[in-house]
Amino acid sequence: MPRLVALLCCACLLGASTPKGTLVIVGGGGMPQPILDAFLLASGGKGGAVGIIPTSTSDPDGALKEWKEDLEKAGLTMVSLDVRSREQASDPELLARARTCTGFWFSGGDQNRVGDKIVGTPLQKVVRDRYEAGACIGGTSAGAAIMSKVMLTGDDRHGKEALSEFGPGAYQTREGMGFLPEGVIVDQHFLRRSRENRLFSVVMGRPDLLGLGIDEATALVVKDGQAKVLGNRSVMVFDPSGMTVQGESFRDLRIHVLRPGQSIDLATRKVSQPPEAINLNRKEKN
Numbered sequence: 001m002p003r004l005v006a007l008l009c010c011a012c013l014l015g016a017s018t019p020k021g022t023l024v025i026v027g028g029g030g031m032p033q034p035i036l037d038a039f040l041l042a043s044g045g046k047g048g049a050v051g052i053i054p055t056s057t058s059d060p061d062g063a064l065k066e067w068k069e070d071l072e073k074a075g076l077t078m079v080s081l082d083v084r085s086r087e088q089a090s091d092p093e094l095l096a097r098a099r100t101c102t103g104f105w106f107s108g109g110d111q112n113r114v115g116d117k118i119v120g121t122p123l124q125k126v127v128r129d130r131y132e133a134g135a136c137i138g139g140t141s142a143g144a145a146i147m148s149k150v151m152l153t154g155d156d157r158h159g160k161e162a163l164s165e166f167g168p169g170a171y172q173t174r175e176g177m178g179f180l181p182e183g184v185i186v187d188q189h190f191l192r193r194s195r196e197n198r199l200f201s202v203v204m205g206r207p208d209l210l211g212l213g214i215d216e217a218t219a220l221v222v223k224d225g226q227a228k229v230l231g232n233r234s235v236m237v238f239d240p241s242g243m244t245v246q247g248e249s250f251r252d253l254r255i256h257v258l259r260p261g262q263s264i265d266l267a268t269r270k271v272s273q274p275p276e277a278i279n280l281n282r283k284e285k286n
Contacts, residue, residue, distance in 0.1 A: 043103025
């Protein structure tokens, strides 16, 4: 049954319409210049207008100030979408500003603030519509977690920010912004903070989900259904389409480690070869 669910999920992804925009999903821990450049270019480059959504951070004023300076240096305009209450995400003036944006950025912090204040509001729909039309959406850390429909909250089943639990249901999820195709879930700070337990556990309980663990100073750039690694480190892929689970045991889970320049097709789950791939099964000629 789990294999059938995963295969049906892949079929749905293949049949889904592809947004015209780009996602730049950063795993936290700093943003190398090539990632920033990719985000700015996908947001229209010079003359573009980027909506900054600092809802996740505990210092929204600081985030807005920093982005304003950086965007002006690059020839883009910052549009403040400073949502601090759920009511603000329905404000007509804020929504009008959002409709002018060619790009959006979700700050790091606590993704549950976005879940509480933006998910299910008119602002979510406006940002989604702009993405469908060609706008870029980027985010780092918590701003990466919100990209999927099923979002990790950061807590285990006991409400603790710990990584010691393991197995189906070990980590809490809730509804995210859903910019990625359904059937994909993201975790961030992945290898640097040893968060493998979380995605192992999630895909054991939800074998319909493709798990993407993005490391720090690294991004997945998603365009036309292809997710390409950019930055300094790696992305781990957990593909449970052929996995069998029994209690807290599993087998046949496919795991990939993607380095910068590699990509994965989010519908077919096919991974590109690294630039200098070595076939360990190749027989040398005498």
